[in-house]
Amino acid sequence: MRWATRAGIHIDRAACAWLIRRDIDPDAEFVFLDDPTDLPADATPFDMRGVELGHHRGDCSFETILRRYELTDPTLWRIAEIIHEADLDDERYDAPEAPGLDVILRGLSMTGDDARTLAVTQAIFDGLYEYFHRQHRLGREPA
Amino acid sequence: MERVHTRRPEQRPDEWVLLSYRLPREPSTPRITIWRKLKRLGVAQISDGLVALPADARTREHLDWLADEILEAGGAATVWLAQPTSRAQERELAAAMADARAAEYRAVLAEAARANGLPTAERNRVLRKLRAELRRINRRDYFPPPERRAATEAVAALHADRKEDTAS
Numbered sequence: 538m539r540w541a542t543r544a545g546i547h548i549d550r551a552a553c554a555w556l557i558r559r560d561i562d563p564d565a566e567f568v569f570l571d572d573p574t575d576l577p578a579d580a581t582p583f584d585m586r587g588v589e590l591g592h593h594r595g596d597c598s599f600e601t602i603l604r605r606y607e608l609t610d611p612t613l614w615r616i617a618e619i620i621h622e623a624d625l626d627d628e629r630y631d632a633p634e635a636p637g638l639d640v641i642l643r644g645l646s647m648t649g650d651d652a653r654t655l656a657v658t659q660a661i662f663d664g665l666y667e668y669f670h671r672q673h674r675l676g677r678e679p680a
Numbered sequence: 681m682e683r684v685h686t687r688r689p690e691q692r693p694d695e696w697v698l699l700s701y702r703l704p705r706e707p708s709t710p711r712i713t714i715w716r717k718l719k720r721l722g723v724a725q726i727s728d729g730l731v732a733l734p735a736d737a738r739t740r741e742h743l744d745w746l747a748d749e750i751l752e753a754g755g756a757a758t759v760w761l762a763q764p765t766s767r768a769q770e771r772e773l774a775a776a777m778a779d780a781r782a783a784e785y786r787a788v789l790a791e792a793a794r795a796n797g798l799p800t801a802e803r804n805r806v807l808r809k810l811r812a813e814l815r816r817i818n819r820r821d822y823f824p825p826p827e828r829r830a831a832t833e834a835v836a837a838l839h840a841d842r843k844e845d846t847a848s
Contacts (some may be wrong), residue, residue: 545737592745593784595713623743626819627717636815646737 538562544569546651548642549624550584551658552599556613557583558659559666560604562656569651597624612670616662634665693763693770697735698726699743703755710753717746722781722820724773732773734822735761778823785827788813792834800840807838 540557542550557565566635568577573585583590595602599620603613622628622635623642631667641661645654671679684830703711720743721729726769732742733739740759747757788810814835821828836842 547741558815586744586748590746595749627720 538564539566539568539577539580541568541570541576542581542584542600543573544571544651545646546654547646548639549599551599551642551654552616552662553583553602554588554655555659556602556608558600558638560608560613561602567655569611595625595627595629597621599624611677612666612673615673616665619665628669693767693807694767695735695761696732696764696770696773697740697743697758698730698732698762699723699747699757700730700760701747701755701757702729703750703753710750710755714746714750714753717749720816720820722777722822724777726773731817732762734774746821758780781817781821781823782825782827785825785831788831789816789827789834792831792838795838803838803840807835810835810838 618630
């Protein structure tokens with residue numbers, strides 16, 4: 538399936554792409570649009586204004602996708618808190634990881650294109666998932 | 681007093697992103713939510729229902745999503761990119777924003793000064809609080825006033841290990 542979002546990806550779009558590939562569509566192909574009106578007819582848009590998989594009721598797109606696809610994995614929701622704070626910074630959650638991740642993503646977008654940001658961040662999100670998964674299972678900080 | 685350092689003096693004014701919006705009077709909750717978010721972003725209020733930020737990827741995205749949120753709350757909103765026609769107008773906007781931040785930094789400075797004589801445990805509590813407050817202010821500080829540095833140094837000096845450096 539094809540998925541489309543705005544070019545110049547930052548934290549929310551990178552995390553959504555990781556989530557889509559991981560839990561919704563392993564063969565997902567991503568299209569990055571310079572102009573949102575160029576949305577291909579066969580592509581599902583995400584993290585764009587006025588689309589279903591966007592920001593709604595104060596949620597970021599990552600949270601919207603979790604709700605829409607009924608993904609209840611607590612580790613994904615812990616990551617959602619980080620993405621929400623890195624993206625919206627409204628202190629809805631206590632996510633001290635967020636400012637660091639925000640800076641890393643901004644730096645990546647200064648040094649490479651969207652394909653590279655996506656490639657680098659997929660490994661980062663895999664690592665975050667593993668860490669918080671172990672933390673959840675152990676009930677303490679994993680070594 | 682010239683306190684605002686625009687990024688490219690003597691050139692054409694920079695691009696700004698404007699949000700023009702209207703929200704129903706009732707219910708008041710979305711009005712307050714939006715107002716808080718705008719305040720958090722440190723927008724310049726041009727007039728009733730019209731706010732501005734220097735345009736970059738982050739500020740454009742924030743105002744775009746806020747526009748969507750206003751539409752969802754039954755309001756009307758449009759987002760614009762614009763240039764003031766003169767440097768003078770831009771300086772006025774920037775000066776108002778810098779003054780607003782300067783006042784926030786001065787409040788941090790005053791609180792840091794008051795905490796200076798406190799016992800270590802209480803001073804550390806204030807230090808943590810003020811560091812978080814500084815981060816919040818920095819994120820909406822588009823035209824840093826001189827108070828930024830003074831506040832940052834005063835807060836850093838509250839830490840026991842750095843107290844000696846600044847006292848000497």
